[in-house]
Amino acid sequence: MTDVASWAPSGGSTRDVALEVLLRGPLSRTELARRLNLSQASLSRLTKPLIEGGTLVETEPARDPATGRPARPLDVVPATHQFAGVKVTGDAAHAVLVDLRGNVLADASAALVDHDPGHVVDVVAALTHELAGEADVTGLGVALGGHSPDHRSVHRAPFLGWDDVAFAQQVEQATGLPTVLENDVAALTAAEHWFGAGRGLDSLAVITVGAGVGYGLVQHGRQVTHRDMGLGLVGHYPLDPNGAVCFDGHRGCATAMLTIPSLTAQAGVALGRPVDFTELLALARDSQPVARRLVREAVTALGRLVAAVANLTMPERIVVTGEGVALVDAQPAALRLAIARDRDPRASPLDLVTRPGDFTQWARGAAVVAIQDFVLRAP
Numbered sequence: 001m002t003d004v005a006s007w008a009p010s011g012g013s014t015r016d017v018a019l020e021v022l023l024r025g026p027l028s029r030t031e032l033a034r035r036l037n038l039s040q041a042s043l044s045r046l047t048k049p050l051i052e053g054g055t056l057v058e059t060e061p062a063r064d065p066a067t068g069r070p071a072r073p074l075d076v077v078p079a080t081h082q083f084a085g086v087k088v089t090g091d092a093a094h095a096v097l098v099d100l101r102g103n104v105l106a107d108a109s110a111a112l113v114d115h116d117p118g119h120v121v122d123v124v125a126a127l128t129h130e131l132a133g134e135a136d137v138t139g140l141g142v143a144l145g146g147h148s149p150d151h152r153s154v155h156r157a158p159f160l161g162w163d164d165v166a167f168a169q170q171v172e173q174a175t176g177l178p179t180v181l182e183n184d185v186a187a188l189t190a191a192e193h194w195f196g197a198g199r200g201l202d203s204l205a206v207i208t209v210g211a212g213v214g215y216g217l218v219q220h221g222r223q224v225t226h227r228d229m230g231l232g233l234v235g236h237y238p239l240d241p242n243g244a245v246c247f248d249g250h251r252g253c254a255t256a257m258l259t260i261p262s263l264t265a266q267a268g269v270a271l272g273r274p275v276d277f278t279e280l281l282a283l284a285r286d287s288q289p290v291a292r293r294l295v296r297e298a299v300t301a302l303g304r305l306v307a308a309v310a311n312l313t314m315p316e317r318i319v320v321t322g323e324g325v326a327l328v329d330a331q332p333a334a335l336r337l338a339i340a341r342d343r344d345p346r347a348s349p350l351d352l353v354t355r356p357g358d359f360t361q362w363a364r365g366a367a368v369v370a371i372q373d374f375v376l377r378a379p
């Protein structure tokens with residue numbers, strides 16, 4: 001196991017200072033004291049060991065916007081630590097190497113030949129080793145479409161056919177790295193919260209559309225977690241009383257209306273031949289009636305889901321991402337119309353961001369979970 005020095009040696013308020021600089025820095029001492037409600041004397045006492053230990057550095061002098069005087073803002077040096085993140089799907093593993101602020105330094109992918117946990121461990125270890133090279137990696141995060149309430153074992157992962165697999169322990173044995181598991185949507189939400197579209201915001205909702213439908217939430221600056229995260233919670237949210245039926249028998253639920261497998265299966269039945277997602281979107285663009293209807297109904301259902309999230313959880317921003325986000329680009333007007341229909345006309349305009357949801361982003365989410373595990377760990 002790699003020897004991991006604690007990031008904020010005495011925890012507590014010292015860690016709060018380090019964390020604030022990691023998430024918002026560079027910050028002047030005045031601004032930092034104001035944000036954490038500390039006196040300048042307390043702040044000096046707390047920052048001293050962090051600067052001496054190398055967690056924080058004084059950057060080039062700049063004029064402090066609060067006092068107008070020249071000051072040396074505090075910051076972290078992202079390159080001091082590197083983390084690996086791997087997203088495991090049903091047929092491949094996608095890996096990234098990131099720095100302390102989640103900036104992607106390198107990426108790599110490999111196919112999964114089968115779903116045997118031993119094989120998946122070997123693939124994860126090989127990708128991590130390939131990306132790390134000579135670098136000293138501090139921690140590894142693994143994200144998958146599944147349920148891992150203790151972040152050590154996979155309780156349930158339908159895409160892999162796993163039940164109760166002690167995956168983190170096996171990966172640690174193969175890599176020698178501290179390893180943490182997380183549901184993939186929770187991991188992606190963590191990355192958007194700390195280093196992405198939600199940076200600096202108090203609340204954020206993330207909706208993912210692709211092989212499944214996922215939902216993550218940040219409230220009061222903290223990600224909402226629950227032991228059921230990774231079960232099909234939002235996946236069966238009702239969106240269309242006349243829609244298709246999912247494998248669990250719900251008519252018009254999010255899984256039936258929005259997931260790529262459901263949409264391509266419906267197109268395949270209607271057209272009497274296999275149709276993949278790229279072709280479905282192309283056919284919709286060419287006004288093929290079945291494809292156009294399927295895409296319009298999917299985008300309308302997504303609009304209902306976005307409006308429901310906005311109405312019920314009132315986030316400052318909603319991010320829609322995932323491999324299926326191209327649906328929105330196909331019919332943006334249908335999305336706006338569906339959202340407006342379910343919102344009070346006097347409600348504030350939605351801050352809605354769509355982000356391309358490629359596998360590098362999912363793997364980055366896994367790496368950010370490893371960063372969180374490291375910086376929030378008790379000293």
Ligand SMILES: [Zn+2]
Nearest residue numbers: 236246250253
């Ligand atoms: Zn359902």
